[in-house]
Amino acid sequence: MTAVPLATSFVQSQSFLDVLYIVAFGLFIQGLRGLAGPTTAVRGTRIAAVGMAIAVIATLLNPNEGNWGLIALGIALGAAVGVPAARQVKMTAMPQMVALFNGVGGGAVFLISWSEFRLTHGYSHTATYIAIFSLFAAIVGSVSFWGSNIAFGKLQEIIPGRPITLGGAQQVVNLVLLVLAVAAGAYIASGEHSQGIFIGMLVCAALLGNAVVLPIGGADMPVVISMLNAFTGLSAAATGIALNNPALIVAGMIVGASGSILTNLMATAMNRSIPAIVAGGFGGGGAVEGASGAGEHAGTVRSTTAADAAIQLAYASHVMIVPGYGMAVAQAQHAVRELTKALEARGVEVNFAIHPVAGRMPGHMNVLLAEADVPYDQLEEMEEANQEFARTDVSLVIGANDVTNPAAKNTPSSPIYGMPILEVSESHSVIVIKRSMNPGFAGIENELYYEPETTMLFGDAKAAVTEITAELANI
Amino acid sequence: MVIASTLTTNLSILVLAGFIGFVVISKVPNTLHTPLMSGTNAIHGIVLLGGLLTIGLAGNGTFNKVILVIAIAFGTINIVGGFLVTDRMLEMFKPKPKAKPDTTDAGKGDGGDGKAS
Numbered sequence: 001m002t003a004v005p006l007a008t009s010f011v012q013s014q015s016f017l018d019v020l021y022i023v024a025f026g027l028f029i030q031g032l033r034g035l036a037g038p039t040t041a042v043r044g045t046r047i048a049a050v051g052m053a054i055a056v057i058a059t060l061l062n063p064n065e066g067n068w069g070l071i072a073l074g075i076a077l078g079a080a081v082g083v084p085a086a087r088q089v090k091m092t093a094m095p096q097m098v099a100l101f102n103g104v105g106g107g108a109v110f111l112i113s114w115s116e117f118r119l120t121h122g123y124s125h126t127a128t129y130i131a132i133f134s135l136f137a138a139i140v141g142s143v144s145f146w147g148s149n150i151a152f153g154k155l156q157e158i159i160p161g162r163p164i165t166l167g168g169a170q171q172v173v174n175l176v177l178l179v180l181a182v183a184a185g186a187y188i189a190s191g192e193h194s195q196g197i198f199i200g201m202l203v204c205a206a207l208l209g210n211a212v213v214l215p216i217g218g219a220d221m222p223v224v225i226s227m228l229n230a231f232t233g234l235s236a237a238a239t240g241i242a243l244n245n246p247a248l249i250v251a252g253m254i255v256g257a258s259g260s261i262l263t264n265l266m267a268t269a270m271n272r273s274i275p276a277i278v279a280g281g282f283g284g285g286g287a288v289e290g291a292s293g294a295g296e297h298a299g300t301v302r303s304t305t306a307a308d309a310a311i312q313l314a315y316a317s318h319v320m321i322v323p324g325y326g327m328a329v330a331q332a333q334h335a336v337r338e339l340t341k342a343l344e345a346r347g348v349e350v351n352f353a354i355h356p357v358a359g360r361m362p363g364h365m366n367v368l369l370a371e372a373d374v375p376y377d378q379l380e381e382m383e384e385a386n387q388e389f390a391r392t393d394v395s396l397v398i399g400a401n402d403v404t405n406p407a408a409k410n411t412p413s414s415p416i417y418g419m420p421i422l423e424v425s426e427s428h429s430v431i432v433i434k435r436s437m438n439p440g441f442a443g444i445e446n447e448l449y450y451e452p453e454t455t456m457l458f459g460d461a462k463a464a465v466t467e468i469t470a471e472l473a474n475i
Numbered sequence: 476m477v478i479a480s481t482l483t484t485n486l487s488i489l490v491l492a493g494f495i496g497f498v499v500i501s502k503v504p505n506t507l508h509t510p511l512m513s514g515t516n517a518i519h520g521i522v523l524l525g526g527l528l529t530i531g532l533a534g535n536g537t538f539n540k541v542i543l544v545i546a547i548a549f550g551t552i553n554i555v556g557g558f559l560v561t562d563r564m565l566e567m568f569k570p571k572p573k574a575k576p577d578t579t580d581a582g583k584g585d586g587g588d589g590k591a592s
Contacts, residue, residue, distance in 0.1 A: 087563075097560060104553050105519045112522060119535075245528065253489050256493070361512060362509060363508030366506045366509065381505050
């Protein structure tokens with residue numbers, strides 16, 4: 001039994017099971033279509049979850065299935081870890097959680113490939129293409145597993161968020177690791193059965209995963225998380241081809257497509273090429289340029305108080321709130337919602353301007369504001385918001401930095417030049433809530449703070465917003 | 476030739492799924508990108524199937540069993556955790572019944588434990 005090559009035994013699987021798989025991936029696609037709008041999204045994910053249940057049941061019906069005790073053990077272990085984690089995670093910690101879930105997916109992929117290698121005695125009596133897809137899955141899965149774990153560590157601040165880089169040698173090291181992993185894979189595919197080579201390939205891929213993500217700064221995280229998501233999807237699709245399982249192929253490929261689209265969107269929103277982000281080290285060079293550029297500012301920074309800010313906001317007719325990662329860190333989303341309510345009670349129109357890369361993953365701000373019950377029709381995307389700023393009396397920037405920096409439009413020498421920004425400085429006045437004058441993740445001085453219409457309210461985002469709300473009640 | 480046709484069938488599925496993926500995902504608004512990511516994350520937990528299929532063949536060999544149990548556990552974390560967390564997020568996006576200003580402003584101050592409300 002153990003010597004039976006995987007491929008042939010699965011070619012014999014019943015048509016009924018295949019029909020179940022087709023139903024399952026149909027439900028995945030239908031479910032994802034539901035994500036086109038907030039009202040249909042809940043039902044959409046539940047449809048996808050039903051699809052997943054059908055796919056799992058179909059697999060368990062397989063006549064070759066066995067080792068039931070171990071299956072139960074694995075599922076019980078996974079549920080014991082996954083359920084509490086998903087129930088308890090805070091919305092601000094969502095990027096870490098997604099990175100971690102993504103990592104375990106990649107981990108499962110490379111472990112499955114490894115066991116395929118072992119069970120087929122180094123892919124002997126196996127079609128070469130199956131070996132190739134299985135090896136591809138092993139390499140990409142391993143990169144994704146280790147990369148996601150590093151991303152998790154950075155977001156959770158177990159590892160410093162600043163780029164950790166080998167400097168000029170970084171690209172060379174990455175390239176060497178990639179070539180070694182691919183060469184080991186090619187050697188195995190050409191008929192080598194040694195498990196040592198396979199493990200060597202996994203190690204190279206693991207080091208590559210570390211080497212790619214460690215040099216990436218916190219601000220580039222939305223891109224990296226999207227990219228790793230795409231990787232895991234593609235590796236799952238490859239596993240599907242190796243195991244001749246249509247549900248795996250479709251689901252993996254759709255995730256690959258989704259991750260690729262998001263990666264591209266995020267990179268465009270930062271005006272950076274994906275290779276440049278993967279090459280890493282944004283904070284390094286930029287910080288030096290930013291620091292030397294600081295002296296050029298002729299303007300001075302004016303600071304304000306919560307009482308003055310409250311007066312400014314109370315007599316505005318249109319206020320635009322610009323949230324950023326600082327709001328998430330301070331857990332200020334509920335306080336912001338209270339402020340919004342207090343302003344609306346005074347007849348002030350309040351909207352939120354959301355930059356695509358605000359936060360640490362795509363759409364992060366929207367989730368936090370939804371958690372605080374901000375209606376999503378108050379949220380405006382960048383293009384929309386940029387048309388509104390001219391008729392905005394006060395823009396209230398809460399913990400956002402680089403995405404509001406006019407240098408991206410005006411200063412060709414700036415490292416972020418060309419990045420689309422929220423044109424906050426178009427509004428009549430700007431209040432920036434910020435801890436200190438420290439530059440953001442990109443390490444670049446923000447010219448917005450020196451402009452005459454800008455005032456700074458220094459302090460913790462949550463405390464400052466709560467204080468403004470309290471002051472509003474006294475007006 | 477059987478093997479070649481299996482490969483071409485699977486490659487066709489792969490390519491078509493890629494196109495469908497692009498079309499479907501392109502329609503998802505920016506607002507829902509985080510749930511999209513965690514939802515697709517849950518879907519790639521489908522590698523669990525690979526673990527389930529392979530463990531049926533792992534007749535003997537403790538090491539094979541160990542890595543496959545880990546793979547199954549990983550896949551389960553991915554699926555169960557991913558769907559639960561996506562569901563939790565999307566519940567928050569549901570339009571709330573409006574005009575209920577009866578909540579006291581005092582209680583909302585410490586939003587630290589603001590979980591699925």
